[in-house]
Amino acid sequence: MNYKDKSILTISSVEELTGLTARQIRYYEQRKLVIPARTEGGTRKYSINDVEKLIDINSKIIEGHSTYEIRQEERKNEKEMLKEMLKGQINAQFRR
């Protein structure tokens, strides 16, 4: 696991790094766009990757996209990633 995937940032640090407000960050979570890890006590912990995602998401919102659209877009990308991975697996089978 890369350091970029370590969930180590509090929401206030993420506010600072992204320029967003805590309210925005929590709302994007509610819309299932960026789901942070949690401490035992329930405090949100974000990774560097989450920070980058949040910046992207906010850009898209500023461009006029809805959180729903952004979510759908992400879903699509995930599916394509899966397809590619499957292709790779299948090809690997045939090469044996």
Added chain:
Amino acid sequence: MNYKDKSILTISSVEELTGLTARQIRYYEQRKLVIPARTEGGTRKYSINDVEKLIDINSKIIEGHSTYEIRQEERKNEKEMLKEMLKGQINAQFRR
């Protein structure tokens, strides 16, 4: 300023990243080895560089060095860095 110099980590994240206890981390600060930034409210904020420093410091302590020795060592290194920088400046003057 690099992301490594951004003070964004709470002491609990630093505990996780370094494997040290908060007590140790605060003690090294008291001994002037790693001085974190602070929020307005006084909460410590560490950078990635601080994390790396803390790990180094703890290694040296485990090796039997005292915090005083480690501090002196760091002072020496700082002075040498200064010397190098001065050399560079002087050479730059002569090259004109």
Added chain:
DNA sequence: CGTGTAAGGAATTCTGACACG
């Protein structure tokens, strides 16, 4: 829909001190 805000409680962090060795 996306964001601001006030409210009350819970989790986190802070400092100074006592302890051991």
Added chain:
DNA sequence: CGTGTAAGGAATTCTGACACG
């Protein structure tokens, strides 16, 4: 000397709700 711990208070974060548009 370096670290653990209990104590009390302060800073931070949490959730659910009302508001606007």
